[in-house]
Amino acid sequence: MSVGLPVEHPAHAEVLTLYGPLLERLARSPGVDPRRSALVDEAGEVWSRPGFDTVLSESRLSFQPFDYQLATMQTVLRRMRGRAILADEVGLGKTIEAGLVLSELRMRGLADRALVVTPAGLVGQWREELERKFALPTTEAIRGEWDAGEDRPVVLASLAAARRDPLKSAVIGERWDVVIIDEAHRLRNPASASGRLARALRTRYLLLLTATPVENRLQDLYELVNLVAPGLLGTVAQFRSAHGTADTGVDALRNVAALRARTRQIMVRHRRSEVAVMLPQRLAETVLVTPCDAERALYTELTTRIRAEGRAATPSQRLTLRSLTRLAGSSPAAVAPTLRKVGWHDLAERAGAIARPRKIDELLARLRTHVERGEKVLVFTAFRHTLDALAAEVAAAGIPAACYHGSLSRRDKDTTVAAFSADIPVLLSTESAGEGRNLQFCHVMINMDLPWNPMQIEQRLGRLHRVGQEHDVLLANLVSRGTIEERILRVLESKINLFELVVGELDMILGRVTDDFDFESSVFTAYVAAEDDAAFAASLDDLGADLARARTDYLRTRGAVDQLVGED
Amino acid sequence: MDPGLRFWLRYVDHCGGLTEPATDGTLVVLPPSEAAEFDLPEELVVTSDPDVAREDGVVLLTTGHPALIRAADAALTGGDIGIISLTAPTTPAPTMAQLEDKVREQFPVEHGRIDVTGLPVRIDRPVLRVGALVTYTVSAEECYQERLECWVDAGSGLPLAEHDIARLQRASQPEAPVAAPQPMLAAATVALEHAHRILDTAANRRQQILSSQASEAHQQERAHARAYYDDALRSLERRRTTADSDRAELLAARAASTREERARRLLEIDEKYQARHEIRPFRLHLMLVPGWRVPVDVRRGPRRYPFTFDWLPALGAYAVQRCPHCGSAASLSASKARLGCVTCLPGAALHTVPASP
Numbered sequence: 001m002s003v004g005l006p007v008e009h010p011a012h013a014e015v016l017t018l019y020g021p022l023l024e025r026l027a028r029s030p031g032v033d034p035r036r037s038a039l040v041d042e043a044g045e046v047w048s049r050p051g052f053d054t055v056l057s058e059s060r061l062s063f064q065p066f067d068y069q070l071a072t073m074q075t076v077l078r079r080m081r082g083r084a085i086l087a088d089e090v091g092l093g094k095t096i097e098a099g100l101v102l103s104e105l106r107m108r109g110l111a112d113r114a115l116v117v118t119p120a121g122l123v124g125q126w127r128e129e130l131e132r133k134f135a136l137p138t139t140e141a142i143r144g145e146w147d148a149g150e151d152r153p154v155v156l157a158s159l160a161a162a163r164r165d166p167l168k169s170a171v172i173g174e175r176w177d178v179v180i181i182d183e184a185h186r187l188r189n190p191a192s193a194s195g196r197l198a199r200a201l202r203t204r205y206l207l208l209l210t211a212t213p214v215e216n217r218l219q220d221l222y223e224l225v226n227l228v229a230p231g232l233l234g235t236v237a238q239f240r241s242a243h244g245t246a247d248t249g250v251d252a253l254r255n256v257a258a259l260r261a262r263t264r265q266i267m268v269r270h271r272r273s274e275v276a277v278m279l280p281q282r283l284a285e286t287v288l289v290t291p292c293d294a295e296r297a298l299y300t301e302l303t304t305r306i307r308a309e310g311r312a313a314t315p316s317q318r319l320t321l322r323s324l325t326r327l328a329g330s331s332p333a334a335v336a337p338t339l340r341k342v343g344w345h346d347l348a349e350r351a352g353a354i355a356r357p358r359k360i361d362e363l364l365a366r367l368r369t370h371v372e373r374g375e376k377v378l379v380f381t382a383f384r385h386t387l388d389a390l391a392a393e394v395a396a397a398g399i400p401a402a403c404y405h406g407s408l409s410r411r412d413k414d415t416t417v418a419a420f421s422a423d424i425p426v427l428l429s430t431e432s433a434g435e436g437r438n439l440q441f442c443h444v445m446i447n448m449d450l451p452w453n454p455m456q457i458e459q460r461l462g463r464l465h466r467v468g469q470e471h472d473v474l475l476a477n478l479v480s481r482g483t484i485e486e487r488i489l490r491v492l493e494s495k496i497n498l499f500e501l502v503v504g505e506l507d508m509i510l511g512r513v514t515d516d517f518d519f520e521s522s523v524f525t526a527y528v529a530a531e532d533d534a535a536f537a538a539s540l541d542d543l544g545a546d547l548a549r550a551r552t553d554y555l556r557t558r559g560a561v562d563q564l565v566g567e568d
Numbered sequence: 569m570d571p572g573l574r575f576w577l578r579y580v581d582h583c584g585g586l587t588e589p590a591t592d593g594t595l596v597v598l599p600p601s602e603a604a605e606f607d608l609p610e611e612l613v614v615t616s617d618p619d620v621a622r623e624d625g626v627v628l629l630t631t632g633h634p635a636l637i638r639a640a641d642a643a644l645t646g647g648d649i650g651i652i653s654l655t656a657p658t659t660p661a662p663t664m665a666q667l668e669d670k671v672r673e674q675f676p677v678e679h680g681r682i683d684v685t686g687l688p689v690r691i692d693r694p695v696l697r698v699g700a701l702v703t704y705t706v707s708a709e710e711c712y713q714e715r716l717e718c719w720v721d722a723g724s725g726l727p728l729a730e731h732d733i734a735r736l737q738r739a740s741q742p743e744a745p746v747a748a749p750q751p752m753l754a755a756a757t758v759a760l761e762h763a764h765r766i767l768d769t770a771a772n773r774r775q776q777i778l779s780s781q782a783s784e785a786h787q788q789e790r791a792h793a794r795a796y797y798d799d800a801l802r803s804l805e806r807r808r809t810t811a812d813s814d815r816a817e818l819l820a821a822r823a824a825s826t827r828e829e830r831a832r833r834l835l836e837i838d839e840k841y842q843a844r845h846e847i848r849p850f851r852l853h854l855m856l857v858p859g860w861r862v863p864v865d866v867r868r869g870p871r872r873y874p875f876t877f878d879w880l881p882a883l884g885a886y887a888v889q890r891c892p893h894c895g896s897a898a899s900l901s902a903s904k905a906r907l908g909c910v911t912c913l914p915g916a917a918l919h920t921v922p923a924s925p
Contacts, residue, residue, distance in 0.1 A: 015764045019698075022852040023760070025649045027753055032650030032853055039582055040699075040850060042575035043643035046636055047701060049713045051778045059571055060616075060631070078781050107631050135570065137618035137628055151621070151628040204709075231792065410619065411591075 049108040052077040057103040060135050065100060068275045069093055072268050073100035080266055082205035083228045085184070087213045087269040087561065094209045095129050097268075098180050101207060102154065103134045111178040111205070112152045115171060117197075118182035120158035121455050126182070130154055144170040159186060163193040168200075176203040184208035187227065188220045198227055212557045213267065214564055218244050218253050221263065221564065229266045233259075253564075260564065271562065280443075281472045282465055286489055289358045291480045295332065298350050299483060302328050302335070303527075305344070310528035322524045329485045330382060330449035331357055333389035356393065359448060359478045363390070364397050366446060366476060371399060371425045376442035380460050381449050382431045390428050390448065401426035431456060439463050443471035448478055450485040452520035454492055458506045487540050488523060495544035495551070509550045519543075570616030572631030577614075579639040593617075593626045605642075606635040644701065648851040653692070654739055656858040657881040661688050667862050671877050674886050678910060680868045680902030682875075688860035693878050693887055694722035694752050695736065698763040699851030702771045706782045708840040714774065717851070718766045722752075722759035723878065726888050726897055727766050736855065739882040756854050764847070771845045779843040786841040793837060797830035857882055866900065866907050873907035 016023075050056070052074060065073075076084045076097075082105065086094045105111035118126050123140060130136040139146045139153040144166030146155045159181075161167045179201050181187060187198040187208070206228055214221040222239050225232055233239045244253045253259065291299065306321045313321060320342060327335035332351040339348035363379065370377045381387050384405055394401045402416045402424045420427040421441055431451070445464055451457055465473045479485045522543055530536035577587045577594060586597040593615030603610045614629045615621050621628035629635060662670070668684040675682065699717045706712065719728040719736070728736070801823055808819040859880040865872040878887040890897055891909035898909040906913075 012761055012764075015761045018764065018847065019760050019849055019852065022647060022649055022849055023753070023757060025647070026651065026756065026852055026854060029650040032648070032652050035582065036646075037648045037851075039575075039578055039643050040646070040648040042571070042578060043640040044699075044701060044715050044850070046572050046575050046631060046640040047644060047713060048715060049711070051704070051712050051714065051774075052781070054714075056631075079784075081782075081785060109637075131618045135616060135618055135630060137621065151618070151630075151633070153618075 052104075055104065056107040057100065057134075060103065060107070061100075061133065062135065063133050065096055066093070066275065068270055069097050069100060072097045072270070073104060075268060076101050076207070077104060080268075082178070083207075083266060085208045085210065085213055085224060085228055085263075085267040087210060087267055089269075089271050089558065090211045092270050092272065092275060094211070095126065095182070096133070098182075098207050098209055099130060099134045099136075101205075102130075102178055102180065103136060105178055105205060106136060113174065113176045114154040114178040114180070115174070115176050115201070115203075116154060116156050116180045116182070117159050117162050117171075118156065119186075120160050121453075122182060123156050123158050125459070126156055141167055141171070143167065146170075159183070159194055159197075163197040168197060172197070172200040172202070174202075176201065178205040178207070179203040180207045180209065182209045184210040184224065185212050185220070188223045190223055195223070212554075212561055214557075214561055221259075225263060225266060232262055232266060256564070263564070269561070279465060280469050282461065282475060283472050284475045284477070284493075286477050286479060286493070287362060288479055288481050288486065289362050291358050291482070292354075294350070294354050295357055295480065296482065298332065298347065298354065299328055299480070301350075302339075302344075302347055303484070305347075307528055307530070310524075318524070318528070321528075322520075325484060325524065325527070326449075326452060327383060327385075329480070329483050331359070331386040331389055334381075334383040334385040334449075337385060357480075359480060360390065360393050362478055363446060363448060364393065364399070367394065367399050367426055368397075370444050375425075375444050376420065377426050377444045377446060378439060378442050378464065379426065379428045379446045379448055380431065381428070381447075382451055382456075383449070384430055386448060387428055387430055394426065394428065399426055400424050401428050403427075404429040406430060431460070440466060440469045443469060444474045444476075446476045446478065450477055450479060450489060452485075452488060452523055454506055454519055457492075484523065484527060487537065491540050491544040491547070495548045509547060509554050570630045572633065572636045573614065573616040573629050576629060576636050576639050579643060582643075592620050606638060608635060644848075644850045647849075648699070648853070651854045651856065653856040654736075654858055654882055656690070659881070661860045662879065664688075667860070667879055670879070671862065671864065671886060675877070675889070675900060677866055678899060678901035680866045680873075680900070680907075682864050682866055682877075684862055685865050685874070686863040688862045688879065691859055691861045691878060692752070692856040693859050693880060694755050694759070695728065695855040695857050696720045696722055696756055696759045696763055697851065697853035697855060698760065698767065698849060700767055700847045700849040702767075702774070703846045703848070704771070704775050704778050705844050705846075706775075706778050706841070707786070707843075710778075710782060712778060716767050716770055716774075716847075718763050718770070720759050720763045720766065721887055722755045722854075724888050724890050724897070725759055725762035726890070732883050732885075735883055736857065752854065752856065760852075767847055771847060775843050775845050779841075782841055782843075786837070789837050789840075790834060793830070793833050797826060797833070800826055801830075859887070862886075866902050868902035868904065871902070871904065873902060875907065 048056075055070065055074070058070075072086065072088075076082060076086075082101070086097050088094050088097070102111055102114055106114070116126055116130075127138045127140070130138050137149070137151045137153040138156050139149065141155050141157040141161070143161075146157075147153065148155075155171075157167060157171060162171055181198060184198075186192075186194045189195045190199060208224060208228060210224070213224050222233055222236070234242070242255055243259050303325065306325055310318055310321050320338075324335060324338055324342070327338055332354040336348050336351035339345070339351060367377055367379075379390065379401075381390065384407075387403060387405060391401065391403050400423075402419050404413065404416045404420075404427055408416065416427070417439070420439075427439075427442070443464055445460065447457075447460065451460070461473070461475065477489060479489055523540070526539035526543065527536050530539055573594075577596070580587055580596055580598060580602065583602050584599050585602060586595075588595045590613050593613045595613050596611070598606070598608060598610050598612075600610060608627070613626045615626045616628070616630045618628055620626055661667075664684050664687070667688060668682070671682050671684070697717070697719050699715065702714050702716050704712045704714065719733045720726065721728055804819050804823045804826065808816045808823070811819055857880050859878045859882075862877050862879055864875050864877060866875050867873075875892065877889060879885075880887055888897065889900075891900065891912060893906060893908040894912035896909050896911045898911045901908055901910050901913045903913045
């Protein structure tokens with residue numbers, strides 16, 4: 001006889017209550033519908049919010065994160081319960097780690113109200129990363145408002161805007177699920193506007209991103225840790241008595257092991273030497289092009305006039321003059337329309353008369369060489385007029401090229417990149433374009449003009465010099481002799497070795513010059529203020545010295561952080 | 569495509585709506601009732617790409633969107649219930665000699681031997697597949713939802729081993745749907761209790777794992793609260809010892825109320841971290857597995873204990889059996905008085921057999 005429980009065994013009341021409706025339907029049910037089974041399985045997946053030992057968001061990612069990044073996400077969610085300081089060395093992808101945490105929380109319905117506070121220059125980069133890599137919708141908070149659409153976008157705010165009203169009141173008036181603050185070392189001073197903002201934000205999960213959670217003073221670390229885990233390091237008095245006074249440097253602190261043990265409860269730090277992230281080299285070349293007489297005369301006349309006008313100009317006029325200076329450094333075709341707009345028709349005419357600037361000759365020669373070698377080339381310019389002029393010249397030279405710029409529709413952008421990937425050897429592109437596109441199949445870049453903002457140079461490079469790139473990246477900067485760009489490049493190369501920096505280090509250095517350091521604005525101010533070129537050169541030297549100091553300071557800080565939060 | 573959106577499109581199809589790939593996403597035509605339910609227009613284009621949604625004005629639907637959650641909830645409430653009757657084997661039953669060899673091999677009997685005594689009889693052995701969603705509440709702030717599933721042999725109430733489940737899933741070639749005979753439903757009802765116990769045990773185990781992640785926070789919060797109140801009480805005590813009698817009385821009363829407050833606070837913290845789970849079943853399959861019931865005698869010397877085993881071709885094995893005396897899944901043992909198992913017969917060697925061969 002078959003032995004089981006007897007059929008008349010009274011099923012437990014709880015079981016009948018729970019399963020009764022299913023049993024009733026089973027009695028009526030003719031059979032299992034495989035389509036319904038599949039639908040219910042998928043519904044279960046959508047409904048599930050498993051423990052954090054299961055990663056839900058991986059299927060939504062448009063890239064493959066590194067193992068250490070996934071491990072960080074799990075550590076933050078499981079052990080640190082969503083409040084952490086992500087302190088990886090620069091270039092290891094703190095943004096990716098924060099995005100993974102955010103994405104995972106979103107998938108679980110735990111992060112409908114998410115705020116990312118970041119330096120102004122990085123808002124666009126965050127938007128790009130969150131949307132393209134994590135498929136998370138974003139919206140930018142401007143003047144105290146943001147578009148809280150039905151798709152619950154992640155709100156992006158620049159630190160500069162968020163620490164002032166009206167945006168400040170708006171963001172501290174909201175109860176957030178997640179707040180991510182990039183470059184969080186700027187929050188260390190609790191009395192600063194940024195520090196006060198961070199302490200006023202109300203959120204369940206908090207991620208602070210910084211490669212340098214401590215700089216010179218031990219108190220820096222205390223302040224940051226206290227934001228994430230109030231009380232973890234005790235009261236200020238307890239902390240000082242255990243480890244050192246407010247001004248104790250990291251090299252003189254006491255009980256390092258105990259402090260490390262505490263900070264590791266809320267801090268993750270990876271170093272380049274610990275993780276297997278290898279990027280190819282960057283091989284940069286500055287190509288000084290001697291302009292023709294007409295070009296040189298135009299540039300000299302134009303910049304002299306700009307310097308003269310600039311001293312008495314209103315802020316908006318100065319902005320126009322700065323723009324003119326940059327356009328002049330790009331190409332005569334780029335500067336001519338703006339010259340006409342400001343009424344400098346004589347110069348506009350002279351610019352229009354320059355048929356082909358020397359930089360284009362150089363570009364065409366280089367393109368031919370690369371194309372003959374079967375290499376793809378990405379040519380960058382900051383200006384649409386330069387792009388159009390380039391497109392005409394390149395076409396006339398019989399070199400197949402595609403054009404990419406911000407005015408193209410998304411579909412046209414896709415088509416253009418696909419064509420470049422397939423059989424077009426050259427892509428002529430403006431600054432804003434190319435973001436988030438996979439262009440790693442190309443490893444040659446030519447800058448037709450040089451952005452004055454070094455971060456833009458870095459971003460251009462980042463299009464090719466990224467994970468997945470298998471060749472050394474060749475970069476040629478075409479610069480006309482005697483231009484402001486030539487001087488800028490000299491400063492950036494000689495003082496901070498711009499092109500040899502690791503991805504992300506530039507931002508660390510620029511952020512150390514002054515709180516709101518703006519390289520482009522500093523250069524223009526120095527140019528206008530200088531009596532002559534020699535004085536301008538001296539000012540740029542001073543600026544370069546500031547950058548060099550910032551670089552030294554950054555390298556020293558990196559060592560201090562390792563001492564405090566690195567491995568034993 | 570985002571898995572959430574993929575599910576939603578399938579759900580729309582299931583509800584009688586239409587979906588069709590479009591250039592910028594998927595064109596969807598919703599039945600009016602579903603459009604009202606999801607608060608969406610009857611005709612729309614949806615995507616899971618935020619870039620496409622922003623540039624092309626397409627509706628963004630990704631996991632976490634309320635419309636997807638509502639659809640998932642509706643699909644789960646509808647459940648997945650039914651009977652699967654596996655196709656009967658077309659090959660003839662094994663010979664009696666083969667059946668005897670296999671039963672002796674699979675069920676060694678202490679102090680006894682199994683002899684097949686008659687021709688096998690065709691049967692359908694019921695197996696239950698039960699799926700449930702489990703909500704784990706680890707603390708007042710932490711809640712997880714996971715799925716659990718178990719397959720239970722209704723005859724024995726024992727769970728099936730993974731390899732048997734895999735074989736049954738491969739063998740699922742349902743014949744035309746049949747209504748289950750009443751005895752089968754009754755057996756299913758009883759087996760459900762076993763299934764529920766298995767699910768509940770698994771959920772308890774999982775709950776402990778999930779709670780362990782919160783226990784550090786729990787201990788920390790407790791330690792903070794204790795330190796705070798201990799400090800307050802020490803301060804009150806210090807002041808009381810040097811105070812005059814009226815003031816000392818007042819401070820003593822304050823200390824008493826602080827102790828009460830501490831007890832309340834610690835209780836609150838413990839309640840906040842009280843873990844529990846809730847099971848919500850959504851799947852119930854009754855699978856009828858064709859087989860042969862084999863009559864046997866379990867012999868010890870001249871004593872014979874009649875018994876049966878079910879040979880299931882889909883598993884290539886006999887169904888698991890419980891002890892006829894105590895219901896244990898341990899090895900059978902034949903004593904001079906009765907057939908039992910190594911756990912219920914005195915003097916029998918105690919060793920358990922796996923849940924299934």
